[in-house]
Amino acid sequence: MNKATQMGSAIALALAVSSTAAQAQAPLKATVIHWWTSGGESAAVKQFAEAYNKAGGQWVDQAIAGADQSRATTINRIVGGNAPVAAQFNTSKQFRDFVDQGLLNNVDDVAIAGKWDQIMPPSILQAIKINGHFYAAPVDIHMPAWFFYSKAAYKKAGIANEPQTWEEFLQQLAKLKAAGVVPLAFGGQVWQEKITFDAIFAMVGGADLYLKVYRDRDQKAVMSPAFRQVLVEFKKLKGFTDAGSPGRNWNDATALVVQGKAGVQIMGDWAKGEFAAAKQVAGKDFGCFAGFGPKAPYIVAGDAFVFPKTTDANAVKAQKLLANVVTSPAPQVAFAARKGAIPIRGDVDVSQLDICARQGLEIMKDKSRQLPNTEMLASPDTTGALQDVLTSYWNKNQSPEDAQKAFARAIKGE
Template identity: 35%
Template sequence: MNAINRLATVISLATLFPLVVHAAESKGTVEVVHWWTSGGEAKSVNVLKQIVEKDGFTWQDSAVAGGGGAAAMTVLKTRAISGNPPSAAQIKGPDIQEWGKLDLLTNVDDVAKANKWDSLLPQTVADIMKYDGHYVAVPVNIHRINWLWINPVVLKKAGVAKAPTTLEELYAAGDKLKAAGFVAIAHGGQPWQDTTVFEDLVLSIMGADGYKKALIDNDEEALTSSKMTEVFAALRKLQSYMDPDGTGQDWNIEAAKVISGKAGMQIMGDWVKSEWTAAGKNAGTDYECVPFPGSQGIYTYTIDSLVMFKLSKKNDTPGNNAARDDLAKVALEPEFQYVFNQNKGSIPVIKGLDMSKFDSCAQASAKDFAEAEKAGTLEPSMAFNMSTSQAVQGAIFDVVSNFMSDKKADPSKAGKQMYTAIKAAAQ
């Protein structure tokens, strides 16, 4: 090739290259509002981003920090009201139905049918993902809430021989940890974290049936019972073991105290495992996971899901719709389910995956989920938007937080206050 021809080729390629880039960028964009922002969570959601981008689409990340997702929901509501919703958003449980009633969601039935979602998903999960009989959301994982996380080295230094299995053993461990100079229970004083502990205590003291009556059915007798008084009294006792510097702290900051050996235990859902993994720690050796004492045999769950929104006129293009459908498709493929859940600390939502690729905590979670499903002790988490409306949940949060902040609050009156608050919120 002579110099002139080589120059012509270079000019031709240079001219074409911007067109190729433009074509790749114009295949479609999917914007996702979520609150996966801690180190381990960010690593997990990046897996989904990489797969979507590998398929030729652009991922527009709209992450909103804040455990529990309250801040993200505020942003989402503002966006939806202004007529500029994202392609998809992280939404849970009954809230999916509320968004569906506003006629803001679009279905992905074609994707679900093509990829056999009805046979991939447990029936309980599939039902949650539908509005008016149509799939409007894709589940990405199952989290167990009622876990106790332990640094065994710290417990050994404090003279605690084994992980506590009852509330009395939990208190005894707390006493020894405090006496040895450790933070007994790493805990961030935020409403959703306070209510996570409260929910676990309801399981432990009132059992699966009592939990259902109180926190799902909102039954007056259950909420105002002597057992509920026991729950609040236990919450007050557990508070005495919690991190004195934990007020307002995010859960991952508190988790770091257990990982570093400053604290012995943490009461938290299994997303906390993502922080241990990110720190290079191994389940069964560096840390232990056990059901919250007294709640063995019960499994409270939350399911992370991405809900699909109707796009604004400006963004409603074939490419952007294809990008949203691609997101829905890859979220339930084994490639994503394995890597995402290994990073996130949760377990896969699709049935039949080989759990030997997961650590001992995830294997225990999958086993307990299956057993609880058979036993009828699989319970949706109130604290994590799976069992009630945001208004009722907010009322419970307020009562629990007020009780925690007022050291003189009477446990015998708290249940009645909760029932009154729930009743007002439900109107």
């Protein structure tokens, strides 16, 4: 072999080694489907993407507006054999069918190493740990029944303090209306109507009745005078909404509070992301309270990533890396601070979190106040049926008694 041939062979070998090394060091690509598309949400999910990339991954973002549309896309891709590495679902029973059909990978080793059993609340664990295996990585805890109010609007209406009772809250809405402000910033969409109802249910009806209805499917509880009164109180809010509320997106309703055009919004703490994006500060520009009084129920909800079944070794590695990154302390805080949520773990530096999030973390220490989100207690089909009942009651001239009967049928599965 002459020198030229030897040199050519050496170069070829060097290129082959270099190529192999590059392949070995190639970032773990993770296609992630989610529905975080508003300003605050986009800023939040960027924190996860950057943390994943720094950890040796390559985040491929696939944001799809609308939770239902996003989940439908995920389902279609799984069924079609083109599943993403990870996809967003709510921390609920939404992905239980996937588990039952063997369509998800578990991340048990990540959960065990991260001591998820010790650091996460029981209601979250019950949603993600199925038959002894961890099938989702929770990324946040949301409370869908926060009350956010404009400090400027409250000042204009002469309201000095946060309400301590439901009756006082209704009085404040009346004062806002008299001051020429839209009292309740509302989005007339079925899911928004449902979470508003659940907020009133928990605050007015109490945790015991809430659990009897949603967890136990107790027909007597649904047909009780106490539940009828919950429906009556819920419908009172209709008179404090504006003509533009039907079909309004939640973040557009939040914008009314941000601008001081509306007084209050009952919404999940993800709404804080919109305030943050508008450079507003909790406690200064807007206020927040998690219910009436020091022992108000705190509804626990949230988001999680599930990991579709795959045998591709790199995809499995990407799933595990992603599960580890999104549940780690620093990314948790960075995400929660922009999303408006609270971290799924309590052992974090709270200095980046606003006063509302700190209040939420403090409340979570009292397990007696924690109340599971209804989607943790009911199947998606039942939830959809209940949404139909409530939107009919909200938008039509229907009696509380008729709504009770319809609710009883829906919760029973008829």
